[in-house]
Every structure is written in structure tokens, then in C-alpha cells.
Amino acid sequence: MDIVVMSRVLFGSSMGFHIIYATIGVGLPIMIILAEIMYWIKKDKDYALMARRWTKGFAILLAVSIASGTIVAVLLSLLFPNFMEIVGQVISLPFQLEIFAFLIEAVFMSIYLYAADRLPQGLRVLSIFFVAMGATASAILITDVHAWMNTPAGFEMTESGAIINVNVMEAFFNPSFVVTAIHVTLSAYMTVAFLVASIAAIRLMKRHISNEERAYHKKALMISLYLGAAMSLGTAINGHETAQMLHEQNPRKLAAAEGLFETTTYAPLSVGGYTSLEDGRVKYAIEIPYALSFLAGDRFDTEVIGLNEFPEELWPPLYVHILFNVMVGIGTLLIALSFLALFWKVVLKKDFPGWMLGLLVVGGPLSVIAIEAGWCFSCIGRQPWTITDVLPTADAATKSSSVSILLFTFLTLYVVLLFVTGFVMRYYFKRNPVEKDLAAQ
């Protein structure tokens, strides 16, 4: 492997690892707030217990999230120094702000974790609110830099590569910032909702559990279904806006996502299949006539630009079509699943049948896959650029051959940590089962 590829693999796998924990870190505080609020309204101790148990899980995962976040933050400078040289001049503001957002989260997390019993209820809810706010703000601010890489703004580059006329605010509010930030936030909330629903569904599928425990898990499942339904729908609506943003700001990426080669009006949407370079089209796909044009511009006659408008060496890898479809496909499934489950329970007032619980169990891991696919799509879809049309990835990366040593050790670390986190979570919650906590109430 050459150094650039190794740097990309190392950074990509670090992000792929971090994003699992970071997503949970952003979403779980929202679930904890909802449980705290339910407890406040209903005075039902199950909700207080829920908040406490989720917080325990959160504390374990947060450690990995913080550690891997530190890795990502520093690796970015180590592996892509030329990129960070430009970032430092143009878009360091969100990084600075992120630190303060994170500091707020860290301080209030410690307060919520270790001082909850010494705080009045109002202050306790306020501190978890600050945790959630800090976490979400961090996600939004980091996403800002990511959005800026996709749609750079707020500076000019001279012939010699010097950065001039920097406008910090213009860079901060770059064209794709708002829509991407909403996308990341809503999908994080969604993912955590479906993960919690997964766990509750697994417990509910067990035959021999007490009625108290069954009731407890049903309450947890309902909170996550409501949040999951709302957030998956929100993500989809926002996804539509994202497509329109791509159409205007980065048509090359949209064309790659859809495997569209020729510029066309009345463009069809290809669902599934893979993009074949030889055939110049997406093979084995279901085509929905006019749908792509409509998605891109709200009109069937919208002209959608195809890949052939760009030189081939500037195309992203064509497999991003698959990544894009995995993300959208799972998102659509999850909307259907959560609304069906809610319809079943709230309108039909029936209990969840086994098959539905089974589907809900799968929903959590699927939502994580969707998140991973989405990030991969966004970053691989930007290739060959690190900063679109400004800095090619080959120029951004380090030239130090020592990357190979780090690549191997970090990959090992991530695999080990995935297992150890899973092990510790299982160990802790096996030692402290819900029945025991329910009995202690």
C-alpha cells in the first residue's frame, strides 16, 4: 500500500470506530432526558431506573468515545498535515468551539454521574440537559468542518497555494453546513433510539421474565419507538434537502451516488444494483422514472448533471452508489418499522408479536450500518479531493512511511476495544440485572 492509501485507511477506520461511540454519545443523553422527564411527569420509578441504567451504559461507552475522539482529533494533524495547515487558517473556529462544547459535556457528565444524589431534581435534569447540549453541539461543530471539506467557502487560494481573503464566518456557514449538521444530529438520535429498542426487544422476547420487568422494557421500547419514528422521518425529510444541496453544490457527488453518466432531464432514480463503468449505467437496479429529477429540483424536468461532464480522474469511486443505497434503504426500512410498531401498539392497541420484536432487534445494528455507510459515502464520494476542488487527498496526506506501523497497531486496538467494550457492558449488566434493580426500588 502506498502512504496515502495507508493514511486514508488508518484515518477512515479510526473514524469508523469512533463514529459508533460518538453517535451513541450524542443520542443517549437525549434518551436519558426523555426518561428523566417521564419520571418527573408520571412519578413512575421505572423511568428513574431507566435513566440510571442508561447513564451507566453511557459512562462506559463515553470513555471509548472520548479516547477515540482524541485519537481522531490528533491523527487528523498527524496524517493530513497539509490539510490541517489550510484548516488552521480558514476553519479552526468550529474546532475551538467544539472544545468548549465538549468541556461543558465533560464537566456536567461528571456532575450527573458522581454527584446526582447530592443534587436536587431540577439541577440534575439541568446537568443532563447540558450534557446533551454539549454532545449535540460537538457533533454539529465537527460536522461543520466536514461540510466545509465538501463545500469549501470563505477563502481564496493563490497560484502558489497561499491562502488569502479568509472570511471566517463565510467558512463557518458554508453552503452545506446547516443541512449536513441536521442530518448528522437527527440520524444520531435515530440510531440510539433503535439501539435501545433493540435491547428492549431482546429482553421482551425472553419467555421467563417477571411482569415488572416486562412492563419496564415496554416503557423503554415505547420511548425509543417514539423518538425513533420522529427522528427517522426527520432524517428522511432532511435527506431530501441534502440531495438538493448536492444537486446545487456538488453535482459530481450526486451523479456518483446515483450512477448517472449522461446529463439528463426527467432523470430516473436507480434503486439497488451497482454502477458499471463498461456499460455506463447502473446494472440490476430498479428504476423509478423521473424520481431523481424530482428529488434534485422538485420538478420532473430538472436537468441532473451526469459524470461524463467531468474528467474521469475526478470521479469518486463508483461503488459509492452502493453505500448511498444502503444508507437510504435502511433509513426507509426504519421509518416503516417504527411507524408500523407504533400503529400496532397505539392505534390497534395490540401487544407486539414475536416477529415484530425480531425485526426491532435487527433495527439497532441496521441503523449503525446506515450511519457507517453514510459517513463512508460522504467521505469516499468526495474523493479524489480532501477539500473539494481545492486540495487533492494525495497532496494532503503525510509523506512519512512510519504510517504502516501505526496502521497495524491501531487496527488491532480497535478490534480489541470493540470486544472489550462489549464484554464489559455484558459483564456489568449481567451483574446488575433489571430484576435486581426493580426489586430494590
Add this chain to the structure above:
Amino acid sequence: MEASTLAITILWSLLFIYAMLGSLDFGAGFWGMIYGKDDRTNAGQIANRFLSPTWEVTNVFFVIFVVALVSFFPFATTMLSSLLLVPVGLGLLLLTIRTTFMVFANHANRYQNILRITSGITGLIIPALLVSMLPITLGGFVEFVDDYPQLLYGKLLAHPTLYMHIAFGLTTELFISAVFLMDYSKEAEDWSAYHTYRKHALWLGPISIAIAMLTIGTMPEEASWIVDNIEANPVWFGLSVAFFILGYASLYIKSKHGRKGLARLAMTFIIIQYGIAIYAYGLAHLPYLIYPDLTIADSFTDPSIFYKLLVVYAAGFAILVPAFILFWRLFLKDQRYLKQQ
């Protein structure tokens, strides 16, 4: 003051804060490991009680330092990252093991020992790695191949100054954390822990200062410029030693309860000691980030952007002050937290 001088002063202050917090953090992890299973003293419990709520905040200061470095001195990233790729990369790896295992230890009782030992030992290697970057900046360990800077690993690893720097870093870390935990034990009125930490502070103090002085003597020929600068500035370093003596003497003064040692006073003097030493060292290091290839003026960002970032820092810390005060009262003052069983 020049904007770039102001920037390096702020960066240096962040380094000072992280050096202090990091010493407490990694040091407490080490003491927690050593005394984790010892029934004769509560030193282990005290260390872990301090560590649980604070490590996240400490970790943030590490990230603040890196982000401030990149945004104040963007033109330094290429050189710094190619030289420091391996030491910083390994540091990150160990930091991750240390952080996660430390938290895992609190949640998996049966495996607490092995988790805590791993975390304690990695916690000791990290500061060693961090401080090993200092000699790299002094000159003599960098070579340019095709205009691209390379770290001379063989020369660095064979040079005594590396090991003296590491010894200096570790003794300093353990000394500072011992004095602080002594004070923390006093706040918790836990006298077995207090005496344990005082005992360690007593032998670590003189050793740390002796090693600090010897380290200067081991610097390579290429680094003679900084030795000259240090020797040209005897007042500050002398003052630093004076505050060490004051702090060390406070460990022997009897308090009104007849117990030996004024922990808070000692802690204050020692912080001043290291504050003066770090700024004096920083002053001697100017104008270079890495001698002789990288100066602060060459790597500095656009001043107008720097001033904007400065406003962000001021506002950010202003918002955080109340949170820090609450934090302080809950975990470093509140007897209900300090004395829990």
C-alpha cells in the same frame, strides 16, 4: 506584544495547565495502581476518587492544546507531524488503553486488578513519551531528506538526554501528584493516605529537582543554544529553585494540630515553582519551535484571525468558569464526596 509572542504565551500556558493536570491525572492513576489492594492505607481509594470525575476534563486540555497549536501555528503542522508521527501516535494508542481500562475497571469488579494495572502502567509511559518530544525540538535529531524532515530515531534512542528527560518527566509527575494527593487526603481528613503521600513527596522532591538540573547537562551539542539561553537567565531558574525549597520546607512545618506538613501551602509553592520554570524554559526556547528549522514567526497564522480566535477563547472560558466552580465544590470540597466509603 507581537501577536505571535502572545500566541505562543497562550499556548505555553495551556501546556503548563496540561502539564499540571496531566501530572495529577497520570500520577493518581499510578498511585491508584500501587495502593489499589493495600489495606494499610486508603491512598488507592483517594487517588481513584480524585480520578473518576476529573480525567475527562484533563483529557480535554490535551485536545485544547493540540487544536490551539494547529490554529495558532498552522504552518508548523507539516513539520511537527512528520517528526512526531510515531511518538504522538503511540501516545494516543496508550492513552486510549489507559482511559478505557481505567473506566472499565470501575464496572468490571472481577477484572479490576488487571485493568487497573494496565491502566496504571500505560499511564506512566504516556508522560514519558510526551516529555521525550522536548529534546527533539532542541536540535540535533532532525535530518532533511529530499526537503522532508526525518527524525533520527537511532541517534535519539542512543542519546542519554532522552532518558534524562524521561526521568525528569516521571519524577516530576509523581512528585506533583504526591503533593496534590496529600492535600486532597487532608481535605478528606484521611490521615493514612495523607502520610503515605507525604512519605513519597519527601523523597521524590529532591530527586526531581536534581534530575532537572542534571538533564540540562546532558543536552546534545546542537542544543548548546538553549543551554546558553538558560544560563543567561539565572534569576528565573534561581527563583524556581527558591520556591521548591519553600514548598519542600512546608512539608516539614507542623500544623496547629501537631501534624507535619502544610499540604495546601506546599502545593501552592510547587505550582509556582513549576510555573516559573516552565515560562523561563519557554523564554529560553524562543524564537524556535524546532531548532533551527522552525520559528514561531514563520509558523504563525494571520494575526487578524488569531485575534478573532482569542475572543472565542475568552468567551468560552468565561462561560465555563461557573461550571468549573460547581465542579470544584462538588468533587474537591464537598465532604460527602470526599469521605464516602
